[in-house]
Amino acid sequence: MSECTNGEMRDLLPELVNGRLDAELQLAVEAHVAECAECAAEVTLLRSLRPALMSAPVIDTQRIAAAVRAQTAAPRQRGPARRVTPWRVAIAAAALVAVGAIGDAVVTRGRTATESVAAHAPDSSSGDNPAHAAAAPIAAPVARAPRTAPAPAPPQQVAVAAPAARPTGASGGVLDNLSDLSDDDVRTLTASLDGMSAVPDVESAPEVDPLGASLDAHSSGGT
Amino acid sequence: MTHHSPSELAPDDAALIARWRGGDERAVTLLVERHAQAIARFVASLGERDEIEEVVQDTFVRAFGSLDSFRGDSTFRTWLLTIARNLLRDRQRGRKRAGVHVEIQDDDLVSSSDALEGAVASETERRLRAAVEMLSPLQRSIFTLRVTEGLSYKEIAIAVGSTEGAARVHYHNAMRAIREKIDE
Numbered sequence: 001m002s003e004c005t006n007g008e009m010r011d012l013l014p015e016l017v018n019g020r021l022d023a024e025l026q027l028a029v030e031a032h033v034a035e036c037a038e039c040a041a042e043v044t045l046l047r048s049l050r051p052a053l054m055s056a057p058v059i060d061t062q063r064i065a066a067a068v069r070a071q072t073a074a075p076r077q078r079g080p081a082r083r084v085t086p087w088r089v090a091i092a093a094a095a096l097v098a099v100g101a102i103g104d105a106v107v108t109r110g111r112t113a114t115e116s117v118a119a120h121a122p123d124s125s126s127g128d129n130p131a132h133a134a135a136a137p138i139a140a141p142v143a144r145a146p147r148t149a150p151a152p153a154p155p156q157q158v159a160v161a162a163p164a165a166r167p168t169g170a171s172g173g174v175l176d177n178l179s180d181l182s183d184d185d186v187r188t189l190t191a192s193l194d195g196m197s198a199v200p201d202v203e204s205a206p207e208v209d210p211l212g213a214s215l216d217a218h219s220s221g222g223t
Numbered sequence: 224m225t226h227h228s229p230s231e232l233a234p235d236d237a238a239l240i241a242r243w244r245g246g247d248e249r250a251v252t253l254l255v256e257r258h259a260q261a262i263a264r265f266v267a268s269l270g271e272r273d274e275i276e277e278v279v280q281d282t283f284v285r286a287f288g289s290l291d292s293f294r295g296d297s298t299f300r301t302w303l304l305t306i307a308r309n310l311l312r313d314r315q316r317g318r319k320r321a322g323v324h325v326e327i328q329d330d331d332l333v334s335s336s337d338a339l340e341g342a343v344a345s346e347t348e349r350r351l352r353a354a355v356e357m358l359s360p361l362q363r364s365i366f367t368l369r370v371t372e373g374l375s376y377k378e379i380a381i382a383v384g385s386t387e388g389a390a391r392v393h394y395h396n397a398m399r400a401i402r403e404k405i406d407e
């Protein structure tokens with residue numbers, strides 16, 4: 001059996017049968033087929049073969065889709081992987097310093113006369129705690145799940161007082177203790193830091209519901 | 224008059240992938256519905272008989288499990304075909320290790336369409352099918368991708384792990400063999 005020697009045209013016959021040629025090329029190939037008996041025969045054969053090849057195995061796409069959904073989770077639902085990274089350890093160290101300062105301040109305050117606190121910082125003792133305690137949750141992103149951490153109020157006050165209590169060199173003691181921390185301690189501390197609103201662990205939390213809803217509306221709305 | 228086919232109005236693969244990445248699991252269903260049959264045809268053309276649906280499912284599970292590695296250098300369908308081929312190869316190796324006979328014989332290829340026999344419409348179609356099934360698995364898969372999916376030789380080469388030139392040669396050899404078989 002002879003074959004057409006125009007390889008370029010022969011190569012395009014499947015595209016012609018599949019209707020994947022642009023209008024100009026389709027006209028050119030059709031013109032060639034009209035003059036070439038070999039290519040005309042091949043086109044006829046391809047058109048005959050295609051239904052036989054297309055009638056391949058019957059599969060249940062709905063079942064497959066359900067199985068795939070069950071075995072894979074969309075990225076937003078998986079949650080970020082938590083790893084102990086150097087910067088997290090650094091933040092943990094900084095937090096330890098702050099915790100140490102809190103401890104110092106609390107001890108100092110417990111030992112010194114309450115009147116000196118009242119004398120030097122009357123405003124902070126009179127109303128800051130409740131105000132900050134109430135403000136902290138409000139400052140957190142609305143989309144976040146409410147947390148029940150009782151700690152935020154005291155640090156707000158003590159953080160101001162801490163420098164005055166520093167001269168004893170207590171921070172050195174805290175850093176010394178840091179080296180005694182086990183890996184588990186660091187992980188625990190890191191995990192707690194992840195829960196603090198100051199750590200940008202959720203990059204796009206505000207868009208989760210609104211954007212998802214708008215996409216759904218857009219895709220199903222059929223505008 | 225401009226006519227838009229449903230496929231033109233439907234979101235493309237990239238848009239569906241973006242929706243899935245954004246948490247929309249319905250995008251999975253749309254992508255499966257769009258590509259599963261083509262993957263099944265490809266898997267069958269490579270000689271798989273009994274577990275076509277399972278391979279197709281595993282292909283999508285693997286794809287969505289590693290979608291971060293899909294850079295869009297090829298089309299999503301070509302990427303799925305590549306995954307399906309690798310899965311099939313791993314299965315065949317596993318069967319071989321387990322002592323299961325996996326060498327694909329011509330008789331196996333003919334019987335691979337047993338499930339479809341009921342749908343065979345005519346003697347002509349049966350002869351055409353037999354002509355395709357006498358091809359080697361590689362030839363048949365390339366021929367099927369070219370004729371049914373309309374993939375370019377470049378896309379076929381990626382899917383079957385070959386070269387563009389080799390894909391072209393395999394296609395034309397397959398066509399020649401089929402014509403000779405039909406003319407017998």
